[in-house]
Amino acid sequence: MVNEYGMEDDNQLTVEQAIANLQGEDLGLRVYAAWWLGRFRVDAQEAIDLLVAALEDEDDRTNGGGYPLRRNAARALGKLGDRRAVPPLMRALECSDFYVREAAAQSLEMLGDVSCIPILIELLKDNVPGTLPATEPPQLAQPYDAILEALGTLGATDAIPYIRPFLDHFIPRIKFAAARAMYQLTVDPQEASQYGDRLIEELSNDSLQLRRTVLADLGAIGYFPAAEAIAQTLAENSLKLISLKGLLEKQLQQTKLPDLSLEAIKVMTLMDELL
Amino acid sequence: MNATLQSLIRAVEEADSSTKMLEAVENLAAARLEEAVPTLIAVLGYNNPGAAVAAVDGLVQIGEPAVAPLLEQLDRHNYSARAWAIRALAGIGDPRGLITLLGAATADFALSVRRAAARGLGSMKWHWFPNEELLEIAQEEALEALLFVAQQDEEWVVRYSAVVGLQSLAQAISTTHPDWLSQIQSQFEQMANNDHNWAVRGRVFWAQQQLQAKAQELQPADEQPSPLSAMDWHLIMEKLYERRNQERLVFPEGDPRRYRELAVAIAQDNNDS
Numbered sequence: 199m200v201n202e203y204g205m206e207d208d209n210q211l212t213v214e215q216a217i218a219n220l221q222g223e224d225l226g227l228r229v230y231a232a233w234w235l236g237r238f239r240v241d242a243q244e245a246i247d248l249l250v251a252a253l254e255d256e257d258d259r260t261n262g263g264g265y266p267l268r269r270n271a272a273r274a275l276g277k278l279g280d281r282r283a284v285p286p287l288m289r290a291l292e293c294s295d296f297y298v299r300e301a302a303a304q305s306l307e308m309l310g311d312v313s314c315i316p317i318l319i320e321l322l323k324d325n326v327p328g329t330l331p332a333t334e335p336p337q338l339a340q341p342y343d344a345i346l347e348a349l350g351t352l353g354a355t356d357a358i359p360y361i362r363p364f365l366d367h368f369i370p371r372i373k374f375a376a377a378r379a380m381y382q383l384t385v386d387p388q389e390a391s392q393y394g395d396r397l398i399e400e401l402s403n404d405s406l407q408l409r410r411t412v413l414a415d416l417g418a419i420g421y422f423p424a425a426e427a428i429a430q431t432l433a434e435n436s437l438k439l440i441s442l443k444g445l446l447e448k449q450l451q452q453t454k455l456p457d458l459s460l461e462a463i464k465v466m467t468l469m470d471e472l473l
Numbered sequence: 474m475n476a477t478l479q480s481l482i483r484a485v486e487e488a489d490s491s492t493k494m495l496e497a498v499e500n501l502a503a504a505r506l507e508e509a510v511p512t513l514i515a516v517l518g519y520n521n522p523g524a525a526v527a528a529v530d531g532l533v534q535i536g537e538p539a540v541a542p543l544l545e546q547l548d549r550h551n552y553s554a555r556a557w558a559i560r561a562l563a564g565i566g567d568p569r570g571l572i573t574l575l576g577a578a579t580a581d582f583a584l585s586v587r588r589a590a591a592r593g594l595g596s597m598k599w600h601w602f603p604n605e606e607l608l609e610i611a612q613e614e615a616l617e618a619l620l621f622v623a624q625q626d627e628e629w630v631v632r633y634s635a636v637v638g639l640q641s642l643a644q645a646i647s648t649t650h651p652d653w654l655s656q657i658q659s660q661f662e663q664m665a666n667n668d669h670n671w672a673v674r675g676r677v678f679w680a681q682q683q684l685q686a687k688a689q690e691l692q693p694a695d696e697q698p699s700p701l702s703a704m705d706w707h708l709i710m711e712k713l714y715e716r717r718n719q720e721r722l723v724f725p726e727g728d729p730r731r732y733r734e735l736a737v738a739i740a741q742d743n744n745d746s
Contacts, residue, residue: 432495432523434522435526435585436584436585436630439630440630443629443630443672446671446672446675447671447672447675449675450671450672450674450675451671455665455674455675455678456665456678456681456682458675458678458679458682462675462679463679466675466676466679469633469672469676470592470637473588473589473591473592473630473633473634473637
């Protein structure tokens with residue numbers, strides 16, 4: 199098996215073998231095959247059909263009632279880019295397992311299909327019957343950060359009133375996800391920049407883990423005014439570079455290459471220094 | 474050893490939290506004292522990334538006097554310390570680090586090391602080379618390594634870094650080797666059209682624009698003389714020839730370069746989640 203990077207995979211799984219494993223008896227191999235198909239972006243019809251079927255799996259359960267195979271199938275379907283997966287992933291948002299819902303929300307965000315917005319809003323409002331909270335503290339009712347990020351990316355302006363209260367959520371990464379979504383959804387540039395600036399402030403947060411999270415959020419929205427602060431925050435250069443790449447790509451979309459804006463050059467100057 | 478230096482070093486040795494360590498290393502690095510080199514190098518092995526970044530910055534500022542101890546460091550076994558030492562060598566650009574950087578840019582497991590080495594290869598202190606022959610071999614090796622990385626590396630940021638390296642190298646050789654310059658330009662042309670990563674393509678366009686602008690103005694020459702001895706040059710030359718001959722061979726069994734792609738695949742998985 200030679201994948202997209204032109205190299206041999208480590209354990210010699212082939213597409214055929216992965217598809218066979220996904221239907222096999224060994225639960226461990228099934229879970230691995232689901233992950234593998236997503237990892238190597240195997241978007242064959244048969245793989246997608248089987249992954250969709252795996253979203254309804256009942257064989258593989260954890261002691262806490264979770265569905266490991268469903269989680270991996272949901273994650274893989276986001277990477278395969280086939281919108282046929284949208285309706286089944288929307289049904290997965292009603293799964294009792296918190297982590298299946300989280301994976302489904304992330305994959306729906308990647309697939310970019312706006313038809314899932316209403317059910318995402320219902321989930322954000324914790325209005326979907328049969329959904330159980332996360333099994334470990336603080337036992338969140340819903341994967342709020344994944345839902346908020348999806349709503350922002352999908353341009354769900356209707357969701358603004360339901361997103362706003364999360365700007366003050368007690369869990370920082372959920373608070374950041376809300377700011378990020380509000381930035382994406384707010385039309386007025388001045389108001390939008392307030393949400394971007396909230397994220398910049400968090401680059402001075404005492405926690406390295408939170409600074410890393412904010413770097414990812416700022417990269418995702420490509421918020422140019424954050425460029426200097428990103429370059430200066432205390433975190434790994436690799437993460438700063440990924441974040442700045444998000445800013446650069448946003449700038450490059452706004453001009454037609456080979457034209458480069460002053461902003462684009464500014465971002466590249468900062469990136470050069472971090473290499 | 475003066476009193477200030479002693480207290481700065483003591484602060485590093487006695488730091489009992491990662492924040493205090495970072496602060497102590499930053500202070501020591503800011504002093505820019507040659508005598509701080511052993512302590513800064515020791516910090517590279519502490520498994521404290523924040524402090525290591527500060528130590529690398531400090532070593533790059535100190536420059537040439539740090540090179541020999543850094544090269545010694547490379548012989549030890551701590552991989553993470555090795556990686557940081559290579560980053561420092563890349564930042565300093567001393568010709569004694571050239572062979573190490575050539576290997577690191579093309580074959581290191583860690584993308585952060587390949588990235589730093591690629592940039593460093595473009596900005597070696599070429600004016601320190603004592604004669605045309607050696608300079609030519611060194612620059613040709615750097616050119617080949619950078620073209621290889623620009624074409625082959627799976628990681629966008631390493632290709633980005635190779636573009637930065639190639640741009641610096643192009644500026645260094647533009648009058649002496651117009652044939653190499655046009656090789657670099659056609660590599661840029663190809664990447665501008667074909668690289669699937671937007672950030673890399675953006676950096677290529679910027680490199681092209683800067684090369685065009687630079688064609689009109691002359692580079693100010695850096696007059697700092699080379700501190701390297703005849704023995705240093707002898708060793709560099711020997712290793713360069715050795716490398717040249719080796720490269721014509723297929724990687725032998727057990728050569729770490731054979732396993733790089735596997736390592737990249739594993740790292741990629743971790744990055745995906």
